[in-house]
Amino acid sequence: MASAKHIALQRTVPVYDAADVVIVGGGPAGTAAAIGASRCGRKTILLEHSGQLGGMGTLGNVSIFMGVGNVTGIYREIVSEVLPAALPDTHHESIWPQYSPFELRRYLNRKLEKEGVKVYYHTSFVSAVMEGKRIAGVVANTREGLRAFEGRVVVDCTGDARVASDAGVPVRSGRDEDGLTQPMTLMFMMQDTGKPVKPYLPEDCYRYEKVEDLPQGRLLHWSRMGDGTLLVNMTRVKGNGANIEDVNYAEKEALRQVFSVANFLQRTSHPNHILSHIPGQVGVRETNQIVGRYTLTEEDLLSGRRFEDVVAQTNYEIDIHNPTGGASTDERGLDGYDIPYRCMLPEAVEGLLVAGRSISATHVAMSSMRVQATCYALGQAAGVAASLAVEANTPLHRVTIPELHRILERQGVAFVRA
Numbered sequence: 001m002a003s004a005k006h007i008a009l010q011r012t013v014p015v016y017d018a019a020d021v022v023i024v025g026g027g028p029a030g031t032a033a034a035i036g037a038s039r040c041g042r043k044t045i046l047l048e049h050s051g052q053l054g055g056m057g058t059l060g061n062v063s064i065f066m067g068v069g070n071v072t073g074i075y076r077e078i079v080s081e082v083l084p085a086a087l088p089d090t091h092h093e094s095i096w097p098q099y100s101p102f103e104l105r106r107y108l109n110r111k112l113e114k115e116g117v118k119v120y121y122h123t124s125f126v127s128a129v130m131e132g133k134r135i136a137g138v139v140a141n142t143r144e145g146l147r148a149f150e151g152r153v154v155v156d157c158t159g160d161a162r163v164a165s166d167a168g169v170p171v172r173s174g175r176d177e178d179g180l181t182q183p184m185t186l187m188f189m190m191q192d193t194g195k196p197v198k199p200y201l202p203e204d205c206y207r208y209e210k211v212e213d214l215p216q217g218r219l220l221h222w223s224r225m226g227d228g229t230l231l232v233n234m235t236r237v238k239g240n241g242a243n244i245e246d247v248n249y250a251e252k253e254a255l256r257q258v259f260s261v262a263n264f265l266q267r268t269s270h271p272n273h274i275l276s277h278i279p280g281q282v283g284v285r286e287t288n289q290i291v292g293r294y295t296l297t298e299e300d301l302l303s304g305r306r307f308e309d310v311v312a313q314t315n316y317e318i319d320i321h322n323p324t325g326g327a328s329t330d331e332r333g334l335d336g337y338d339i340p341y342r343c344m345l346p347e348a349v350e351g352l353l354v355a356g357r358s359i360s361a362t363h364v365a366m367s368s369m370r371v372q373a374t375c376y377a378l379g380q381a382a383g384v385a386a387s388l389a390v391e392a393n394t395p396l397h398r399v400t401i402p403e404l405h406r407i408l409e410r411q412g413v414a415f416v417r418a
Helices: 028-039 073-082 101-114 162-167 244-267 298-302 363-369 372-392 401-410
Strands: 015-024 044-047 118-120 124-131 134-142 145-156 171-173 188-192 229-232 273-277 288-290 310-314 318-321 329-332 337-340 352-354
Touching: 015 028, 015 118, 015 134, 015 372, 028 044, 028 073, 028 101, 028 145, 028 372, 044 145, 073 101, 073 372, 124 145, 124 162, 134 162, 145 162, 145 372, 162 288, 162 352, 188 244, 229 244, 244 273, 298 363, 310 363, 310 372, 318 363, 337 372, 352 372, 372 401
Parallel strands: 015 044, 015 145, 044 118, 145 352
Antiparallel strands: 124 134, 134 145, 171 288, 188 229, 188 273, 310 337, 318 329
C-alpha cells in the first residue's frame, strides 16, 4: 500500500551523452522513431530499460503481427527482411504473420547498429530534465547509477507516457466511467513433440474442464510457423500494468493461468504439446494516454475519418478485452482511418513527442491503434518530425506537414488517399 510520506530528492547527475533526438523506450514505436530520426542525419540515442528491443513483441512473446492495413514504411521493411514470405503485394493489405521473438530480438540489435543509432540497454527512465516548459533531456538509471542524457527533442515511447507525465503533461487512464484498463495477458509457446505427453498441473493452479472455464472463455492460439510451435494468447488478468500492486499480482496470477491453460490444451486438443517458452514478463495492453492537441475518438474510427496531418493509418478492429477481467471481448471491424500528428503532440510541454500506444486517444480508440504495426508507423513519424524540428530549429507543433509527408514517403511510407 502506498505511503502518504514523501522524500525530497536533490542530486547532481553527470551528463553521460547528448544527441539531437533522445528516445525513451525500445519497443516498436521507439525502434522506428530511432531509425526514422537517424536516417534524417540526426544523432540519435535510444534508451531501453530491458536487455532487448522489440517491446512486448519480444519481452512479452506477443510474437504475431496483428492484421492491419498499414504494411508500409519501416514496418514493411522489417517484414520484408524477417518474414519475406509474408510480405503482401500492396502497402494496405492485412497480414497476420507469426514470428520468432528470439530472431526479431537479434535482428533489431543489428538493424539499429546498421542505422547508426546508439542504444543504451538496462537504462530506465527516472525523470525529465526541464528548462521552463521545455524538456531538455532525461535522467535514467543505468548500470553505473543515475546518468543524464541531453536531447534537443525527446520522444516518449515508454508505452505508459512515463516521460510525458513526469514532464507535466496531463494523462488519463482507462475507460471514462471507472478508469478500468484492458486486462493483462501472459502469452506463451507450446511445442509439438510428435507423441503424447503427460499433462502437468502444479498444485496451486486451476483445472479447467471446458472452454467456457478458461480466462478468456475461448480458444485463441496460432500455429503458423510450420515447426510445431503453438503460440497461445489465453490468459487474462484484471489490472492496470502501470500500477505497482496490479502488476505484482498479474505476474503471479498470469503464470498460474499459463500452466493451467497448457494443462487444458494437453488434455483436450493438443495432447502432444509441451510447454516450451514463457516470457519473462506479463503483456500489458493499456495504461496511460496523454492529453494531446487532438484526441482520437471512437467516432473517428467508425466514420473512417481522414486528417490532413495524418501520420499513420490502420484498419485494425476495435478490440477491447473486458476490463473487468471477464471472459468477453468487444470486437468490431473497421474499414480504415487516419491518426493525426496532433495526437502525439502534448499541449503543455515543448520539445516532446509521444509515440506508441500512449498517444492522445480514448479508451475505445486506443484499443484499435495499440498494435505493433501502427506503433511502428507512429514511431517513424515521430522520429522524422523530431528531426525536422531540430533541422529547422522550430517547435514541434510548427513542423510543416507537407515536408513531414515528403520525408516519410522517401522512407517508404505510403498513405491511402481518400
